[in-house]
Amino acid sequence: MLSSLFMLPAFVALSVQAPPPPPPPPQTPETYDNSSRATRPLTFNSDGTFQISVFNDLHFGENAWDSWGPQQDIYSVKVINEVLERESPDLVVLNGDLITGENTFLENSTVYVDQIVGPIVQRDLPFASSFGNHDYDFNISGEAILAREKRWPNSRTRSMVPGRQAGVSNYYLPVYPPECNKCGCAPEMLLWFFDSRGGFYFQELNADGTRQPQPGWVDSSVVEWFRATNARITARFGKTIPSLAFVHIPTNASLALQTEHGPNGINPNRQPGINDDYPLAQQAQGWCPDGRNDASCAYGGQDVPFMQALVRTPGLIGVFSGHDHGDTWCYKWDHLVPGMSVAGNGINLCFGQHSGYGGYGHWIRGSRQVRVSREMLKKSWEAETWIRLESGKVVGSVSLNSTYGTDVYPATPDDMTYCPTLIVGRW
Template sequence: MRYSLLADSLLYPNSSNPAAPLSFSAAGTFQISIFEDLHFGENAWDSWGPQQDINSVSVLNRILDSESPGLVVLNGDLITGDNAFIENATVYIEQIVGPLLQRNLPWASAYGNHDHQFNLSADDLLAHEQRWPNSRTQKMVDTPNAGTSNYYLPVYGNNCTDSDACTPELLLWFFDSRGGARFQERTADGQQIGLENWVDTSVVDWFQRTHAALAHRHQKVLPSLAFVHIPTFASLAFQHTGVHAHHEPGINDDVPLSPQAQGWCPDGTTNDGSCDYGGQDVPFMRAIASLPGLIAVFSGHDHGDTWCYKWDAQLPNMSVAGNGVNLCFGQHSGYGGYGNWERGARQVHIGKAQLDALEADTWIRLEGGKVVGKVALNATYGRDWYPETENTKTSCPSCNYTAVNVSPRLDTAKTIGQGEL
C-alpha cells in the first residue's frame, strides 16, 4: 500500500502534530530501532519489484509490533535510486514511513550510496521526508562536498519541560557517507560521475567543533551514539583479525567487507584498477576514536555482516588506534538489495543508569520474531561469552531475481567511480 501525502492528515491525525523533542521514557530508558538497506523501488516494471516492497513493509510492521522504540533510524539505502526514475524516485519514502506514521513514531535517516544516484537526489529525499513532522532528518552542514544527512539530535530526560533550558541526556549523531553517483551529472563523453564514498573532512570538522561547543555549553561530555551507512576501514581491519562467534556474535558472511574509501585512490581519483582503498576515511576514524563520550557507531551496507566490535587497540595496517568505541553492523532489513539472510533490525536500548559508564544493550529482532545477538556493550564486551548467532535465511518465492527485464527508459550508462554495494 502506498501512503498518499494528501490522505495522511485523515489516516494518521497525530502525524500532523508538532514534533516533540526526543526524550527518555518515564522508566528512564530510550530505545532505537535501526532499519537499514531497505532498498525500495527495485524493478518497478517487473512484478517481483513491487512484491519486494510489500514484503519490506511487512518487515517494518512485524518488528515494530514486537518492539517499542522511541525513535526509528533509517540507516542508509532506503531506496535503490540507481534503479528508479527521476520522476518518482522519492515516492518510495511514503511506503517506508507508512508503518511509522501509523504508530506516530519519529524517525531519522542517514543516507547511503544508493540514496545518492543519477536519478535520485538526497536533498530531494530529505525534502520529501520533511513533509511530515515525524521526520527528524536534517542537514546541518552546507559545504559543497558534505552530502546531505549530517546532523545531531539531542535526547532529553523525561522530566524536561523546556528543551532550551535542559541538558541533553544523550546525543545522536548522523553522518552521510555518500557514495553512488552525482545527481544528473555526466562527464563530457556522457558517463555518470561517481560520488566519493566517505564522510567528508568538512563534516569531520563540523563534528569536532560542534562536539566541543556542546561540551562547553553544558559543562560536561555528553554520551552519544552515531549512525553512518558505510562502515569505516577499522571494521575491515578487525575482520581480518577474526570475528569470534561467541565474543562478537553475529553473521560474518561478507568477507571482506566494503569500507568507506573503497575503490578510490589516495589522490582522490577513481579506481583505475590499482587502488583498492584510498584512506580518505582516516580523519573520520580519528574523530570517532578520540572524541570522548561516544558509545557506539552503527553501520549497514554489508548485508551479510551483523556483529559488533569493541575498537580498543591499534589494528594491523592502521595508523589510528581505537579508544573503546563499539563498531556495530545491523541486519539487512529489506527484501531489496542482495542476499537472503533473514530480514530484521538492530535494537539499541539504553538506560539512564548506563549513561555515565557509556554502556548500552543491543540485539537484533528478526522478521520471524526471534531475538539474536543480544549483547551488552559494556567494559567487558569482546571478552564476554555469548551464544553463537544462527544464520537463518528467508526468501521471496514470487521475487524472481534472475528474470530482470531492463526498462528502456532507465539510464544504464556506466558510472565512473561507483562500483559499490
C-alpha cells in the same frame, strides 16, 4: 544531450515513462496530527530508558516494471511492521540505502519514502535517516529524499553541514530527560548522523556519458563540523554527554578488525552475528589517495580524519552501520590494528541486519535494537543491543560494556528468507 543519455548503463532507469507510484500509507502529511508525540523533542521514558530501532538497506524501488520489484517492497513493509509490533522504540533510524536509486525514474524517485515510513507514521513514531550510496544516483539525491521526508512532521532528519562535498544527512539529535523537553535543557544523550555519500551525482554525466561518481566517505568538512559542534555542546553544559553515531558505510576500522585474524577472526560467541561479507566494503573503497576512482586503487584512506574524530570523542559508545548486508556483528575497537594509523579507544563498531527484500543477499531480514538507560549512563558509557528478526526471534543480544569482547554469548544462526516471487538465480 540525448545521445549522451543513451550511454548510461542499461540498469539506470531513464526518465521516459514513469511506472505507477507505490500505494501510499493510510495517512497523508495533510491529515497527520501535528500534536502527536512523534513531533515533540526526544526524551527518555519515565522508566529511564530510550530505545532505537535501526533499519538498514531497505532498497525500495527495484524494478518497478517487473512483478518481483513491487513484491519485494511489500515484503519489506511487512518486515517493518513485524519488528515494530514486537518492539517499542522511541525513535526509528533508517540507516542508509532506503531506495535503490539506479532503478528509479526522475519523476517519482522519492515516492517510496511514503511507503517506507507508512508503518512508522501509523504508530506515531519519530524517525531519522542517514543516507547511503544507493540513495544517490542520476535520478535521485539525498536532497530530494530529505524533501520528501519533511512532508511528514515526525521526520527528524536534518542537514546541518552545507556544501556540495558534505552530503546531506549530517546532523545531531539531543535526547532530554523525561521531565525536560525544551531547548535550553541539558541533553542526556546525543545521536550523531553522518552521510558517507557514495553512488553518483544527481543528473551529472562525464564527458563520455557515464554517471559522475560521488566520493564514498564522510567528508572533512563534516569531520570539522562534528568536532566543533561536540566541543561547543560540551563547553555549554560543562560535561561530556554520552552519544551514539549512525553512518551507512562502515569505516576502514571495521574491515581491519574483521580481517586482523583471518576469516574466522569474528568469534561467533564473543562477537555474535553473521560474518558472510568477508572482506567487507568500507568507506573510500576503490578510491585512490589522490581522489581518482579508476579501479587502480583498493582504498584511499580518506576516512582517516573521520576515524580520528570518532576515537577522540569521549562518551561515544558505538557507531552503527549497514552497507554490508551479510555482516551483523559488533566489535570493540580498543587497540591499534596492524596496518592502521588510528588506534581504537574502546568504541563499539556495529552492523545492523539487512532489513529490506531489495538489495543483494537472502539473509533473514530484521532490525537492530539499541537501548540505553539513564541510570547506567551515570555509571558508565554502555548500551544494550539485539536484533529482532522478521520471524519474531531475537538474536545477537549483547551488552556493549567494558567486558564486551570477552563475555560469552550464544552464536547467531545464519538463517535465510526468500520473497516468493523472486526470480531464481537473479543474484
